[in-house]
Amino acid sequence: MKIRYGFRQVGDVEVFYREAGSSDAPVILLLHGFPTASHMFRDLIPLLADRFRLVAPDLPGFGQTKAPPRGTFDYTFDRLADAIEGFTAALSLDRYVLYIFDYGAPVGLRLAIRHPERISAIVSQNGNAYLEGFSDEWGPWETYWREPSAANREACRPSLAPDTIRNWQYGTGADPNLLSPDGYELDIAYMGRPDAEEIQLDLILDYRSNVALYPAFQSYFREHRPPLLAVWGRHDPAFLPAGAAAYQRDLPDAKIHLLDAGHFALETHAEEVATLIRAFLDSAIGSTTVKI
Template structure:
C-alpha cells in the first residue's frame, strides 16, 4: 500500500494543504475536488492510484485543511482558485499531468487546461460539468441569485450549506445509503460551519455564473487539442445529469463515457470501479 503524505505549501500568503502519493511514478494526476468537499473525497482513491501514478490532491482555500481567509482578505472566484492551483503545480514542478475533476473541480481544471494545454495529458471528469446539457432542475434556484443577489434570492443557496443538504448530496441516487460513510458529510459540514465560511460559499456560488459563460472557450479547447477524456459519471446525480457526460462527445468524439448506477459523489460507492477505469484509461490512451 502506497504511503500518503499530508503536506502544506504557502501560495500567495495562504497555506494550501495537499495530499500526495506515488512520487516514484512518472505520470501525475491532479485530483480536483468539488463542493462542499475537499481532498478527503479522494482518501480511498489515492492509495490505489498511487500504485501506478504520482497523485496530488489539493484543498482549495476555504476548504478542507487549507486556510480559510475571509472574503475581505481573499477573492473567492473560480479564476482565483485556478490561479492558486496553477501556482501549486508550478511550486511542485509538474510539467505534465492529467486532471480528475468533480463538481467545482471542473471549472478549476478546465480553466487550467485552457491556459496550459501543453501540460494536459488526459482528463477524467467524474460529474464535472462542461455543457448546458448537464444542468438539472437543481440549478433553477441559482438563476435568480445570479441575476439579482439579495436576501431573498440567497435563501435557497444558504439552504445548501445545511447538514441536511450535505447528507442529501452524498446519499441521493446511491444504490444503498449504508454504503456511504458518514465521515464524508461530517467532515464537509465541519468545514461549512466554520466562522465566515458561509460568505465564502455564497461568493463562489455567485461566481459560478461565469462557468457557463466560459463553456464556449472550453469547447474550443476540446476541439482544438482533443485531450483524451474519460467521463465516469454517477448517472443518478441530481445536480449534474448524465446528459452532461454524453455531451463531451460533441467536441471529443473519441471520449469514453461510463455511466455508473450511483449519485453525485460516485467515489463513495464505486471508488474501486472508478479507479480501475482510470488505470486502464491512462495506461492505454496517449495524448493526441
C-alpha cells in the same frame, strides 16, 4: 503505499495537499468539488498509487487550505484557479492528468485553457462543462446569478445545510449500505466554521462565470483533443448523465461510463472508478508501470 500530507505557500494562500506514489510516475492532479475537500479521494488514491503519482490539493475556502478572510481575498473561481496554478508550479507539475469533479471542473478547465500543453488527459467524474448537464434543481442559484440581491442570496443558503449535504448531495442515488458517514460529516463540520457559509455563497454567485466559460472550454476540447474519460454517477441530482454524453460532441473519442451511483460516486464506487482510470490511461498515455 503511504499517503503524505503537506502545505505549499502560494502567494497569500497556504495550500494543503495529500500525495502518494513515486515521484517519477505519471501525475494525476485531483481537484475536488463542493462542499468537500481532498479527503473525497481517500479511497481512490491507494488504489492508483502503485502506478501514478497522485496529488490532491484543497481549494481555497475548503478543507485544510489556509486562505485570507473574506474582504481581503476574492473567493471566485478565477482566484481558486490562480492558487492551484501556483500550486502546480510550486510542485513543478509541468505535465499531468487532470481529474475534475464538480467545482474542480471549472477550476481545472481554467488551467487547461491557460496551459493546454500541460494536460496529458482528463478524467471528468461528474465534472460538468455543458448546459445539458444541469438538472432542474439549479433554480435558486440561477435566480441569484441573474439578480444578486440579499433575498436571492439567502434563498441559496439551504444548499449549505447539514441535511442537504447529508441526504441530497451525498445520499441521492447512493446505496445507503455502502455510504460511509465519514465524508459528509466532515463536510458538515467544515461548513460550520466561521464565515464558511458566506464564502460558499460568494462562490455560488460566481458560478455563473463558469457557465460563461463553457464555450471556451469546449473550444479547448475541439482544438487540443485531450483524451477524456467521463465516469459519472448516473443518479447525480445536480449534474445529469447528459453532461457526460455531451463531451462526445467536441471529443468524439471520449469514453463515457455511467455508474449506479450518485454525485459522490467515489464514496461507493472507488474501485470501479480506479479500474476505469487504469484502462483509460493505459490507452491514452501509454504504459504507466513504474518501479517503486
